[in-house]
Each structure stands twice: as structure tokens, then as C-alpha cells.
Amino acid sequence: MLVFDNDDVKNALSMDVCLDAIEETYRDYGQGQAVNIPRADMLTPHPQEGYFYEFKTMSGAVPRYDICALRLSSSVIGFPTVLGTFRKEKVPAAPGNRWLGLIMLYRISNGELLCVFPDGYLQRMRVGATSGIGAKYMAVERAARVGILGSGFQAGSQLMAMCGVRKITEIKVYSPNRDHRYAFSVEMERELGVAVKPVGSAEEAVRDVDILVTASNAMVPLTKPEWLRPGMHVTSIRPIEIDDETFDRFDRIVKNSVEAEPLYYPMEGFKTPDTDVGWSTYQRERFPQLRILAEVVAGKIPGRQKPEEITYFLNSVGLGIQFAAVGAKFYDLARSRGLGKEIPTDWFLQTLHT
Amino acid sequence: MLVFDNDDVKNALSMDVCLDAIEETYRDYGQGQAVNIPRADMLTPHPQEGYFYEFKTMSGAVPRYDICALRLSSSVIGFPTVLGTFRKEKVPAAPGNRWLGLIMLYRISNGELLCVFPDGYLQRMRVGATSGIGAKYMAVERAARVGILGSGFQAGSQLMAMCGVRKITEIKVYSPNRDHRYAFSVEMERELGVAVKPVGSAEEAVRDVDILVTASNAMVPLTKPEWLRPGMHVTSIRPIEIDDETFDRFDRIVKNSVEAEPLYYPMEGFKTPDTDVGWSTYQRERFPQLRILAEVVAGKIPGRQKPEEITYFLNSVGLGIQFAAVGAKFYDLARSRGLGKEIPTDWFLQTLHT
Numbered sequence: 081m082l083v084f085d086n087d088d089v090k091n092a093l094s095m096d097v098c099l100d101a102i103e104e105t106y107r108d109y110g111q112g113q114a115v116n117i118p119r120a121d122m123l124t125p126h127p128q129e130g131y132f133y134e135f136k137t138m139s140g141a142v143p144r145y146d147i148c149a150l151r152l153s154s155s156v157i158g159f160p161t162v163l164g165t166f167r168k169e170k171v172p173a174a175p176g177n178r179w180l181g182l183i184m185l186y187r188i189s190n191g192e193l194l195c196v197f198p199d200g201y202l203q204r205m206r207v208g209a210t211s212g213i214g215a216k217y218m219a220v221e222r223a224a225r226v227g228i229l230g231s232g233f234q235a236g237s238q239l240m241a242m243c244g245v246r247k248i249t250e251i252k253v254y255s256p257n258r259d260h261r262y263a264f265s266v267e268m269e270r271e272l273g274v275a276v277k278p279v280g281s282a283e284e285a286v287r288d289v290d291i292l293v294t295a296s297n298a299m300v301p302l303t304k305p306e307w308l309r310p311g312m313h314v315t316s317i318r319p320i321e322i323d324d325e326t327f328d329r330f331d332r333i334v335k336n337s338v339e340a341e342p343l344y345y346p347m348e349g350f351k352t353p354d355t356d357v358g359w360s361t362y363q364r365e366r367f368p369q370l371r372i373l374a375e376v377v378a379g380k381i382p383g384r385q386k387p388e389e390i391t392y393f394l395n396s397v398g399l400g401i402q403f404a405a406v407g408a409k410f411y412d413l414a415r416s417r418g419l420g421k422e423i424p425t426d427w428f429l430q431t432l433h434t
Numbered sequence: 435m436l437v438f439d440n441d442d443v444k445n446a447l448s449m450d451v452c453l454d455a456i457e458e459t460y461r462d463y464g465q466g467q468a469v470n471i472p473r474a475d476m477l478t479p480h481p482q483e484g485y486f487y488e489f490k491t492m493s494g495a496v497p498r499y500d501i502c503a504l505r506l507s508s509s510v511i512g513f514p515t516v517l518g519t520f521r522k523e524k525v526p527a528a529p530g531n532r533w534l535g536l537i538m539l540y541r542i543s544n545g546e547l548l549c550v551f552p553d554g555y556l557q558r559m560r561v562g563a564t565s566g567i568g569a570k571y572m573a574v575e576r577a578a579r580v581g582i583l584g585s586g587f588q589a590g591s592q593l594m595a596m597c598g599v600r601k602i603t604e605i606k607v608y609s610p611n612r613d614h615r616y617a618f619s620v621e622m623e624r625e626l627g628v629a630v631k632p633v634g635s636a637e638e639a640v641r642d643v644d645i646l647v648t649a650s651n652a653m654v655p656l657t658k659p660e661w662l663r664p665g666m667h668v669t670s671i672r673p674i675e676i677d678d679e680t681f682d683r684f685d686r687i688v689k690n691s692v693e694a695e696p697l698y699y700p701m702e703g704f705k706t707p708d709t710d711v712g713w714s715t716y717q718r719e720r721f722p723q724l725r726i727l728a729e730v731v732a733g734k735i736p737g738r739q740k741p742e743e744i745t746y747f748l749n750s751v752g753l754g755i756q757f758a759a760v761g762a763k764f765y766d767l768a769r770s771r772g773l774g775k776e777i778p779t780d781w782f783l784q785t786l787h788t
Contacts, residue, residue: 083781112702117474117491122502124469124495124542133542135502137471137491141478143701148476148489152504153788154540154547170787173544178783180545186508188478188487190527191534193508200786233788347497348466423777427437429532432554433524434507434587 081428082420084197084410092413093202095240098209098406099216103377105142105405106213110378116140116400120343123350131171132157136342140400145408146188149400151199153181167297185407193428195411195420199403202410204237206402207395210336210373211315212241214393215291217376217383218334219313223290224249229282229303230296231255231264234317236271238293243272246291251276254285255296283307294321305329310388317395330392332384335370339397435782436774438551438764446767447556449594452563452760453570457731459496459759460567464732470494470754474697477704485512485525490696494754499762500542503754505553507535521651539761547782549765549774553757556764560756561749562591563598564690564727565669568747569645570599571730571737572688573667577644578603583636583657584650585609585618588671590625592647597626600645605630608639609650637661648675659683664742671749684746686738689724693751 108114119138126133134155141148156173174180181199186192215223223246228235231253242248251274255261261278269276279285286292286307294302294316301323308314308329316322373393376383384391414420462468473492480487488509495502510527528534535553540546569577577600582589585607596602605628609615615632623630633639640646640661648656648670655677662668662683670676727747730737738745768774 083777085781086784086786112704115476115478115699115701117476117489117697117699120471120474120493122469122471122493122495124497124502127497127500127543133495133497133502133545135471135493135495135504135540137493137504139474139476139489139491141476141487141489141701143478143481143487146481148478148487148508150489150491150506154502154545155787156543156545172787174546174783175544175779176783178780178785179787180540180547180783181788182547182782186489186534189481189510190529191487191508191510192528193534193536196782198782198784198786200784200788203788233786343471345469345471347469347495350466421781423437425529426532427439427775428536428550428552429528429530429534430440430552430554431532432440432552432587433509433526433533434535434554434557 081193081423081425082195083423084195084414084420086198086201088414088419089197089201089410092417092419093205093406093410095205095209095244097409098205099212099241099244101405101409102206102209102213102402104144105401106374106377108142108144109401110374110380113144114140114142114401118339118343119397120345123346125347126156130158138398138400140402140404141188142401142404142408143188145404147404147408148186148188149404149407150184151400151403153199155179167299183403183407185411192425202403202406204234206406207234207317208237208241209406210402211238211293211393211395212245213377214315214334214373214395215242215313216245218391218393219246219291220311220384220387223313225289226291226293227252227285227289228293228295229254229285229321230294231260232295232297234295235264236268238295239268239272242291242293243274248274250274252279252285252289253277254279254282296321308390310390313391315393315395319394319396329390331389332391333370333394334373334376335394335396336373337397337399338370338372342397435547435777435779436549437777438549438768438774440552440555442768442773443551443555443764446771446773447559447760447764449559449563449591449598451763452559453566453595453598455759455763456560456563456567456756458498459755460728460731462496462498463755464728464734467498468494468496468755472693472697473751474699477700479701479704480510485510492752492754494756494758495542496755496758496762497542499758501758501762502540502542503758503761504538505754505757507553509533521653537757537761539765546779556757556760558588558591560760561588561671562595563760564756565592565647565747565749566595566599567731568669568688568727568749569596569667572745572747573600573645574665574738574741577667579643580645580647581606581639581643582647582649583608583639583675584648585614586649586651588649589618590622592649593622593626596645596647597628602628604628606633606639606643607631608633608636650675662744664744667745669747669749673748673750683744685743686745687724687748688727688730689748689750690727691751691753692724692726696751
């Protein structure tokens with residue numbers, strides 16, 4: 081049994097590999113050849129007033145790779161007010177001011193636990209790669225300009241993915257914090273070899289682009305319908321960033337999973353500020369027959385039918401098969417490079433069964 | 435982070451400790467002071483014809499103990515025919531002919547992973563202890579005679595638990611395999627210090643006892659209504675063992691969880707023989723307003739109201755809080771005895787968060 085760290089994942093795993101893994105796996109999933117246990121979140125009070133404990137799990141199995149993945153996180157969370165709005169924040173409460181989020185990979189053919197590693201880096205890569213495959217099947221072929229709202233931890237892998245599926249020549253970045261958007265632009269320009277320009281408003285980032293990515297922490301809609309133009313592809317991680325009028329301008333909408341929200345198990349009578357806002361009631365009513373990306377990749381429904389359509393891919397809720405797919409590729413690469421620390425496999429096996 | 439094995443659990447954990455932990459935790463749960471993510475099972479084909487891969491998770495958090503538990507299993511399964519009926523069988527497919535089932539305990543106050551250990555021994559203890567608490571609140575006070583159907587891996591801890599909550603003086607055991615019931619009787623008599631008698635029929639085991647435990651692998655009902663007598667307490671792990679007419683004779687029915695069955699996620703269009711039979715349609719229709727043991731322990735509903743009532747506790751479906759409760763006690767005992775192998779905690783933590 082091998083234990084890896086985030087640096088191992090970063091060193092071994094490229095966006096191209098992630099894009100291939102997600103595409104292949106979504107094709108399988110769309111054809112009924114992969115399966116998930118949906119994400120479930122459990123919430124309890126924390127000994128310290130104003131904090132909460134959150135435990136999340138999701139799983140997925142991809143027979144093509146002979147891999148089943150479990151992803152879990154065990155977190156202390158708080159709800160501080162940042163720049164006038166409250167946000168959900170994970171507190172680094174574990175020893176050494178750290179967080180806990182883990183991926184475990186299991187071998188389908190014999191059941192054994194192959195490896196355990198933190199989810200931090202791979203999490204971003206699988207989210208980015210999935211938005212990338214969304215754009216591959218839904219954006220216009222000649223898409224070259226990208227606008228992005230947000231410069232936080234999901235933004236970088238979103239841009240890596242867009243550059244992996246289209247010949248991108250220009251990127252505009254808006255986030256409310258000036259320092260953040262400048263630093264992010266410099267970093268991404270270096271990493272991608274594409275011009276990345278920080279801009280002073282959301283409107284400026286959205287106007288005249290072929291692909292709009294929303295990847296912010298905002299708790300309110302960021303877009304206006306008049307900023308969109310025909311032929312655009314829009315992609316978000318959370319639907320809250322899109323207002324209802326903008327939503328009405330989308331000609332084609334595809335989602336990552338059929339679930340509107342994770343399964344939620346709070347302790348009885350227990351409520352935290354509603355920050356992880358799912359699909360709105362309006363959105364749900366308007367699109368009762370929601371289609372998912374796997375159906376597009378498997379060729380069951382079209383991604384885009386006309387050049388002037390405005391398409392939308394909502395990259396939520398996450399699926400366990402994303403971790404199985406990207407994790408399987410990482411595991412093989414890491415093994416071939418001799419990465420990881422070894423723990424005897426039989427520590428995690430038993431001679432009893434239940 | 436500590437890794438334990440089944441022997442550590444067996445050496446450190448007594449049934450009395452498990453009974454206390456389950457009772458305390460069920461009282462909390464009945465008062466809304468503990469929470470679960472329900473059990474979910476995922477199923478895929480296996481590379482070898484006739485076999486399947488099954489991945490199961492369940493979680494629970496008990497703030498009283500500052501513990502959150504995840505229990506998972508990763509198994510290759512087959513459906514051989516044994517003594518004329520098919521059974522679900524876990525194949526020891528992992529290296530060294532082993533199985534994989536794990537419990538992981540997390541600290542609510544800081545999120546860290548405290549320990550990992552196999553679920554084999556603890557699994558039986560938590561099932562036994564829960565049936566024990568069912569009997570504590572539902573059996574008549576003077577219950578002294580126990581009949582048990584089955585001599586397999588759940589039967590032993592069921593008897594340990596009954597002896598932990600009532601002054602048991604005589605036990606009768608029936609299972610279809612003569613050698614099994616004799617060997618089991620000898621072993622349990624030695625372990626419990628109570629007379630344990632193997633008997634030649636289910637009827638003989640059921641007649642004139644105060645507590646009937648069904649803990650077999652049978653795929654068909656084992657009981658007949660005329661074998662019951664007033665004042666009896668009956669407890670099962672799976673409802674299939676009780677036929678509908680017997681069911682109609684129960685005056686009071688309590689279940690372990692509100693779920694009728696685990697959440698089930700098979701790969702599309704995919705079916706295995708239906709062996710893990712849940713609550714029957716008949717049973718479900720007859721008891722739409724099912725009550726759970728936690729409500730009894732918390733004093734919200736009565737366990738038994740009259741000496742002549744026939745009571746029934748169905749110990750399914752399992753709950754994550756059972757693992758949190760019994761796991762928390764085991765962890766403290768194991769720590770105080772210096773058990774386990776240590777792995778650096780920071781291998782399972784990260785400086786990124788998602």
C-alpha cells in the first residue's frame with residue numbers, strides 16, 4: 081500500500097492525462113459502464129462556538145481501469161464575513177495547521193487498497209479537466225478567447241483545461257481583489273504561455289470572449305444577460321454565479337451529475353448559513369429534464385448544434401468516478417516513477433470477513 | 435495515526451464496554467445528538483464471469499466521544515449454491531487470501547485521522563451489542579432462556595450480548611449443520627459459562643424460550659407463529675428469517691434504523707441474485723410508522739408495556755454511529771495499552787485545502 085503526497089500528484093499528473101481520463105471515463109459512464117455512490121455530507125456541531133464539523137464521502141468505480149475510488153474529507157468549518165459577505169471556510173485545525181482530505185484507490189479485481197493520498201491537488205485537476213471536456217464538446221471549434229471570474233484555487237486548473245482542449249490565445253481575469261488578479265495573471269501567463277490580462281470588472285472579463293469560466297467564491301450572481309454573445313460557451317462550478325436572466329439565454333444546458341445537490345445529513349434541527357448554494361428553484365423548474373455531460377461524451381445527446389447557440393456546462397455535483405479516473409492514471413504514473421512511501425498491504429487486510 | 439488489527443480489537447474490547455457505548459450513543463441519537471450518512475452499496479461486474487465487485491460505505495459522528503467513523507468494505511463476491519440454496523459469499527481475493535473491510539476514526543474537534551483497523555471483529559461486537567440493548571429495553575426482566583437459530587459469525591456476539599443484559603441460564607442452538615451447532619455450543623458454553631445445548635430442529639430452539647435470536651444465513655423464513663409464546667422477545671439481523679404470519683403476532687416492533695434497505699447503486703442494467711433481502715413488502719405495508727431503537731433508549735417510546743406482549747427488534751440496517759461508539763471506546767482502551775503500529779499523522783494531512 082502506497083502513501084503519496086500532493087507534490088507527488090503535482091509532479092506525476094499533467095492536465096492532458098486528466099483530460100483523457102475524464103473523457104474516456106465519461107464515455108463509459110454515459111454507456112452504463114461506470115458507477116458512483118453520490119456525495120454525502122454530514123454535519124455536527126463543533127466544541128467551539130460558531131464552528132462546525134463536516135464529513136464528506138463520495139465513491140466511484142471504473143471497471144476499464146480496474147479501480148474504485150473513495151474520496152473523503154474531515155473538516156472543521158467556520159463562516160467568517162469576507163469583503164461584506166459570509167463565506168464557508170475550512171479551518172486548518174489538524175496538527176501542524178493542516179487539513180484532511182483523502183483519496184483511497186481500490187483494485188476491483190481483488191479488492192485490495194492500493195494507495196492513499198491527499199485530495200488537494202487532484203481535486204482541482206479533476207474539476208478543471210471536467211470543465212475542459214465540457215468545453216471540448218460544447219464550445220465552438222475556433223474558440224480562442226477565455227474570460228474567467230475568480231482567481232482562487234479552482235481558477236488555475238480551469239484555464240489549464242481550456243488550453244488543453246482549444247487553441248486559446250487570450251485570457252482575461254477578473255476578481256474583486258486587485259492583488260489577487262494581478263498575481264494570478266502573472267502566474268498563469270508563465271504556466272500556460274498564453275497572454276493573461278487582469279481586468280477591472282466582471283463585465284470586462286465577460287465581453288467578447290468565446291468561453292466564460294466562473295470559478296469564484298461569490299455568494300451572489302456575477303453575470304448580466306446582456307454581456308453574453310451568440311456562440312459563447314459558459315461553464316461554472318457553482319450555479320449561484322449565474323443569475324436567472326442570464327440562465328434564460330442559454331440554448332443548451334448540460335450538468336455534471338443528475339443530482340442537484342449533495343445528499344445532506346445535518347444533526348437534527350441543525351442549520352449553518354446556506355453557503356453551498358445548489359441549483360436554484362428557478363433553474364430546477366426551468367430544466368426538469370436535465371442532461372449530463374457523460375451523455376454528450378457518449379454521443380447520446382448533442383453538445384452544440386449551431387455556431388450561434390449559447391451553451392452552458394454546470395460542473396456540479398462532483399462524481400466519484402472522476403477520482404477513480406484521474407486517480408487510476410496518477411497511480412500508474414507514480415508507480416512507474418517509484419514515488420510514494422510503502423506500508424505493508426496486509427495491515428489493511430484481514431482473515432475475518434463480515 | 436495508529437493501525438490496529440483484529441486481535442487488538444478482540445483483546446481490548448469487551449461486550450460490556452460495547453453495550454455501554456451503544457446504549458449511551460443510541461440515547462444521544464434518539465435526542466438528535468448524533469448523525470449518520472446511511473449505508474450505500476455500489477456494485478460492478480468483476481473481470482471473472484459470475485463474480486461481482488461490491489464497495490460499501492457508511493459513516494456516523496458522535497459528538498459525545500468527539501469521534502466520527504467511516505466503515506467501508508471492498509469485496510469480490512460470488513453466489514454459490516450451499517445446501518440447496520444460493521448464498522452471497524465474499525471471496526478472499528486480496529493478497530494472502532484475505533478480505534478488505536476497514537474502520538477509520540476521525541477526531542471531530544480537529545478533523546485528524548486517528549486510526550485505521552479491520553472491521554471483522556468490531557463489526558460483530560457492534561451488531562451483538564445493539565441486539566443486546568434491544569433486549570435490555572424490550573425483553574421481560576426475568577428472561578433466562580435463549581434460543582438461537584444459526585451458529586455462524588454473528589451468532590456468538592449475539593449470545594454474549596444477551597448474557598450481558600439478562601441473567602441467562604440456558605441457551606438452545608439450532609443450525610442445519612450438525613457439526614457446526616455442536617462445535618458452536620461447546621465454544622459458547624466455555625466462553626459464557628452458561629449451559630448451551632445443540633438441538634435438532636428450529637422448533638425445538640424456539641419453544642419455551644424468553645428470547646429468540648435469529649442469526650442465520652437462511653434465505654427463507656425459519657419460524658412458525660405457533661412456536662411463539664406470550665412474553666417472548668424476538669430479535670433478528672435480517673427480516674427474511676421471520677415469516678409474515680409470525681410477524682403478525684408481534685405486538686411491538688422496533689427497528690435499528692428508519693431505512694428499509696441500504697442505498698443501492700448497481701452499474702446500469704445490472705442485477706445479482708437478490709440475497710440481501712430487506713424488509714418485505716408485507717412488513718413494510720403493515721408497519722408504515724416504524725419506530726427505532728434509539729427512540730426507545732431515549733425514552734420517547736416504550737420498549738415493552740405488558741409482560742405478555744411479544745416484542746420484536748429487527749437489527750437492520752446498520753448505522754455509522756455504531757462504529758463511532760464502539761470504535762471510540764476501543765481507541766481509548768487500545769491507546770492506554772499501547773497497542774497498534776504508528777504511521778506519521780502528517781502523511782494523512784495536507785497544507786492545501788479544497
